[in-house]
Amino acid sequence: MTTVDRDEEAGLVAPELGEKRLGRWRVSTSALRAYTMVIALIAIWIFFQWKTVSDLYPYGLFLHPVNLANLLKQMSVTGVLAVGMLFVIVARQIDLSVGSLVGLAGGIAAMTQGWGLLPAFASAIVIGVAVGALQGTLVAYANIPSFIVTLGGLLTWRGVILYLSKGETIPVRLPVFRQLGVALLTPASGIALAAIAIVAVVWLTIRRQRARRRHGLPVASTAATTARIVVPSVLIAVFIYLMNMQGGVPLPVIVLLAVAIAGNFLTQSTTFGRYLYAIGSNPDAARLSGVNSQMHIQSAFALLGALVGIASLLHTGRVGSASPDAGTLMELDAIAACVIGGTSLMGGRGKVSGALLGALVMASLDNGMSLLSVENATQYIIKGMVLVAAVGFDMAGRRKS
Amino acid sequence: MAALLEMRDIFKRFPGVLALDRVSFDLDSGEIHALVGENGAGKSTLMNVLGGVYPHGTYEGEIRVNGEVARFGSVRAAEDAGIAIVHQELSLIPEFSIAENIFLGREPRRIGIIQVEDLYSRAQRVLDELHLKLEAHLPVGYLGIGQQHLVEIAKALARNARILVLDEPTAALTDSEADVLFVILRRLRESGAGIIYISHKLGEVLSLSDRITVLRDGRTVSTDPTKTLDTKVVIARMVGREVTDIFPTTHHQPDNVVFEARGVTVEDPNVPGKLLVANASFSVRRGEVLGIAGLVGAGRSELMMAIFGAHPGRLSGEFFVAGSPVAIHHPSDAIRSGIGFVTEDRKRFGLLLDQTIVSNLTLAALKRLSGPLITHPDAETVAGERSMKELRIKARSVFTVAGTLSGGNQQKVVLAKWLLTDPKVLFLDEPTRGIDVGAKQEIYQQINRLASEGMAIVLVSSELPEVLGLADRVVVLHEGRITGEFRREDATAEAVMAAATGHAAERVSS
Numbered sequence: 001m002t003t004v005d006r007d008e009e010a011g012l013v014a015p016e017l018g019e020k021r022l023g024r025w026r027v028s029t030s031a032l033r034a035y036t037m038v039i040a041l042i043a044i045w046i047f048f049q050w051k052t053v054s055d056l057y058p059y060g061l062f063l064h065p066v067n068l069a070n071l072l073k074q075m076s077v078t079g080v081l082a083v084g085m086l087f088v089i090v091a092r093q094i095d096l097s098v099g100s101l102v103g104l105a106g107g108i109a110a111m112t113q114g115w116g117l118l119p120a121f122a123s124a125i126v127i128g129v130a131v132g133a134l135q136g137t138l139v140a141y142a143n144i145p146s147f148i149v150t151l152g153g154l155l156t157w158r159g160v161i162l163y164l165s166k167g168e169t170i171p172v173r174l175p176v177f178r179q180l181g182v183a184l185l186t187p188a189s190g191i192a193l194a195a196i197a198i199v200a201v202v203w204l205t206i207r208r209q210r211a212r213r214r215h216g217l218p219v220a221s222t223a224a225t226t227a228r229i230v231v232p233s234v235l236i237a238v239f240i241y242l243m244n245m246q247g248g249v250p251l252p253v254i255v256l257l258a259v260a261i262a263g264n265f266l267t268q269s270t271t272f273g274r275y276l277y278a279i280g281s282n283p284d285a286a287r288l289s290g291v292n293s294q295m296h297i298q299s300a301f302a303l304l305g306a307l308v309g310i311a312s313l314l315h316t317g318r319v320g321s322a323s324p325d326a327g328t329l330m331e332l333d334a335i336a337a338c339v340i341g342g343t344s345l346m347g348g349r350g351k352v353s354g355a356l357l358g359a360l361v362m363a364s365l366d367n368g369m370s371l372l373s374v375e376n377a378t379q380y381i382i383k384g385m386v387l388v389a390a391v392g393f394d395m396a397g398r399r400k401s
Numbered sequence: 402m403a404a405l406l407e408m409r410d411i412f413k414r415f416p417g418v419l420a421l422d423r424v425s426f427d428l429d430s431g432e433i434h435a436l437v438g439e440n441g442a443g444k445s446t447l448m449n450v451l452g453g454v455y456p457h458g459t460y461e462g463e464i465r466v467n468g469e470v471a472r473f474g475s476v477r478a479a480e481d482a483g484i485a486i487v488h489q490e491l492s493l494i495p496e497f498s499i500a501e502n503i504f505l506g507r508e509p510r511r512i513g514i515i516q517v518e519d520l521y522s523r524a525q526r527v528l529d530e531l532h533l534k535l536e537a538h539l540p541v542g543y544l545g546i547g548q549q550h551l552v553e554i555a556k557a558l559a560r561n562a563r564i565l566v567l568d569e570p571t572a573a574l575t576d577s578e579a580d581v582l583f584v585i586l587r588r589l590r591e592s593g594a595g596i597i598y599i600s601h602k603l604g605e606v607l608s609l610s611d612r613i614t615v616l617r618d619g620r621t622v623s624t625d626p627t628k629t630l631d632t633k634v635v636i637a638r639m640v641g642r643e644v645t646d647i648f649p650t651t652h653h654q655p656d657n658v659v660f661e662a663r664g665v666t667v668e669d670p671n672v673p674g675k676l677l678v679a680n681a682s683f684s685v686r687r688g689e690v691l692g693i694a695g696l697v698g699a700g701r702s703e704l705m706m707a708i709f710g711a712h713p714g715r716l717s718g719e720f721f722v723a724g725s726p727v728a729i730h731h732p733s734d735a736i737r738s739g740i741g742f743v744t745e746d747r748k749r750f751g752l753l754l755d756q757t758i759v760s761n762l763t764l765a766a767l768k769r770l771s772g773p774l775i776t777h778p779d780a781e782t783v784a785g786e787r788s789m790k791e792l793r794i795k796a797r798s799v800f801t802v803a804g805t806l807s808g809g810n811q812q813k814v815v816l817a818k819w820l821l822t823d824p825k826v827l828f829l830d831e832p833t834r835g836i837d838v839g840a841k842q843e844i845y846q847q848i849n850r851l852a853s854e855g856m857a858i859v860l861v862s863s864e865l866p867e868v869l870g871l872a873d874r875v876v877v878l879h880e881g882r883i884t885g886e887f888r889r890e891d892a893t894a895e896a897v898m899a900a901a902t903g904h905a906a907e908r909v910s911s
Binding site: 215 | 732751754760767774783
């Protein structure tokens with residue numbers, strides 16, 4: 001069949017876009033990339049585990065439940081920001097004001113503590129949404145590039161919180177506020193949560209199978225289905241077990257997981273999410289297909305703002321006070337997490353799972369190097385090189401066909 | 402005397418595919434040798450072998466230039482041997498002047514400093530030799546697309562190219578610009594250069610070339626003097642079958658008016674006061690194919706974009722779908738009113754190249770096909786697979802990335818995307834540009850099928866035979882104004898061209 005041959009050739013014109021051959025298996029390049037990042041993360045973990053072996057911790061300190069919980073707490077703020085940043089980057093935009101906005105929203109929450117817990121929390125989130133929507137409006141409707149709008153925001157919002165706080169650090173007085181950043185779930189509720197999560201995995205997998213059958217699509221084999229249930233269930237159980245060993249799951253980690261699940265649902269399973277990818281992939285084609293690009297871009301910034309509000313609460317609660325320079329450089333951590341996790345700054349490509357993986361890589365480096373008492377200067381240099389190297393490997397892998 | 406260029410028994414393999422299967426090709430001095438074949442036949446691969454894109458060692462076979470064996474390790478090495486390829490996509494920098502573009506990377510310099518005077522005088526000499534009336538200091542961005550192509554050729558010649566490869570040079574040119582190009586090519590031939598000419602437009606190939614080589618599925622089908630060939634024979638060799646008539650004859654029974662546009666006026670958003678479309682009105686009936694003809698720059702695409710709510714310069718216009726007025730401020734309004742629009746330039750306006758086929762197919766009808774808020778991937782997969790089967794889109798699955806498809810299959814994806822919106826009227830803007838003969842014919846069949854099923858179709862095309870072969874009625878635009886309207890039986894090439902060049906102003910009542 002000559003036509004098939006031709007299509008084979010056509011299909012191979014740009015093989016880096018779709019699939020790669022590994023021996024006799026075809027693997028989608030995005031999956032290949034994810035495996036590479038997971039392997040890199042495991043390598044980092046093994047390295048730190050090996051390096052933290054001591055008399056006190058003969059098997060290494062790094063993966064000890066106490067440290068693991070610490071690591072995840074550190075990661076939760078960056079992780080929440082990275083999920084929000086993903087929405088914006090997927091739509092081919094960028095937000096540099098995130099760190100300053102963490103400072104502003106956290107500061108306002110600390111200032112409004114007197115009104116009670118809920119008003120304080122609400123004001124942080126409302127200020128995040130308002131600032132995000134404002135910046136989104138300038139980007140989408142006034143056609144000012146997002147790099148410029150949010151670079152202006154980086155300066156402006158830092159200035160606003162310096163002005164409002166008169167440069168002073170405000171301590172967190174409400175106990176629950178402080179708990180938000182540090183509290184542990186009781187082991188019993190951790191187990192209950194694990195049970196709910198496992199039931200959800202089973203239910204979703206079965207529901208998915210049924211839907212495919214109803215549509216007359218091929219259904220995965222029993223073995224594959226079982227694996228799809230067993231692997232996540234085991235991971236959930238191990239996670240809860242480890243966390244309970246050190247007293248329970250940290251609350252900020254639960255917040256991060258909730259944000260991640262919501263973010264994953266939004267990007268993968270809603271028309272809104274699909275349109276964000278379309279806008280990032282080809283804005284002209286998206287608009288001509290009837291997508292309201294302006295509204296979607298504005299909303300992406302507003303959503304990021306909401307998550308910045310949540311992150312600012314986690315951060316302020318964990319630190320125990322709102323200093324006017326809180327959040328400095330956090331935008332770069334969030335962007336780095338997205339990029340390490342495979343998000344394209346050209347838009348249209350990237351997933352929540354990748355962004356979380358990226359945030360975990362960054363947090364692991366931070367935490368591991370602190371354990372090893374690596375100097376601050378060296379830490380910056382290594383993190384910078386890891387960021388560039390991760391993207392470099394990705395590009396090199398993509399070029400080879 | 403040895404031929405200027407000889408390529409003997411070239412094999413080029415990609416993983417799993419033999420892209421070139423013992424291809425031989427030669428070129429003499431003072432010759433225009435045309436290379437034709439469907440997309441995917443191996444033309445570009447062969448030229449990439451010649452131009453050093455695939456360096457020596459990645460292919461089998463022998464290349465001789467002036468009888469000497471050549472082993473190019475890079476594009477630069479091929480250029481140094483006098484081989485220049487002018488690709489379909491321009492490689493000019495709009496902000497740079499013509500001279501800077503011509504000598505880009507090879508600027509005359511002394512101790513690293515560019516000799517500006519020298520640069521401009523040498524560039525001007527090249528332009529003058531080509532009889533191009535262009536000033537070397539003009540930024541390339543100021544030039545029309547046709548003139549930019551000529552600058553690209555000047556760039557090749559400034560590198561002392563003796564073997565010039567032109568890949569679809571006239572795809573973006575108006576007829577008069579193409580004529581200028583042909584004069585230049587003939588002059589170059591007389592001066593002893595060898596030209597390899599790749600084009601889908603068989604008319605110009607037949608009138609311009611000395612010999613024609615046909616490639617099909619990576620093999621050489623034939624090389625013959627052009628004198629002994631005609632269009633029919635060449636097409637038959639390209640597709641490997643006899644094509645009696647690529648336009649299926651149809652007799653649509655036009656019904657009541659489905660869509661009407663009245664008084665559309667569009668201003669150039671960058672040049673206030675300059676009208677791109679002036680007071681254009683037309684209507685199209687159920688089951689009718691309305692052709693919109695006109696030269697490049699006549700305002701055809703602008704008219705369609707303006708109707709669709711996607712042109713920032715629209716000043717006025719009233720639209721009616723099935724008799725009722727509709728307000729269109731954004732493409733989503735148009736889609737909701739039952740208008741579909743297969744835009745020109747599928748890579749720029751039509752496709753999400755890095756997304757899957759199914760994401761592309763369902764984009765314009767996502768909320769209806771999948772769900773208003775939450776998507777249902779299975780429903781999309783089913784709809785996508787049905788579309789792929791219906792339009793015979795050839796790909797491994799609906800999850801293949803759209804950018805990896807051939808041009809013809811990409812175009813079918815764009816068409817299928819709009820059919821999924823279930824339109825009452827479908828605009829098609831240059832639906833067959835840059836796709837091979839086989840895919841073209843399939844698109845033509847689809848247009849006829851849709852019309853016979855009652856869809857109203859507006860077909861914009863700069864290929865006159867296409868408009869004349871498919872349309873039941875033809876509207877002609879010239880400088881933004883409708884200068885002619887013809888029924889199928891009155892629409893001769895001469896009459897339409899006269900109207901398109903502003904030499905006639907007849908309008909029949911419809």
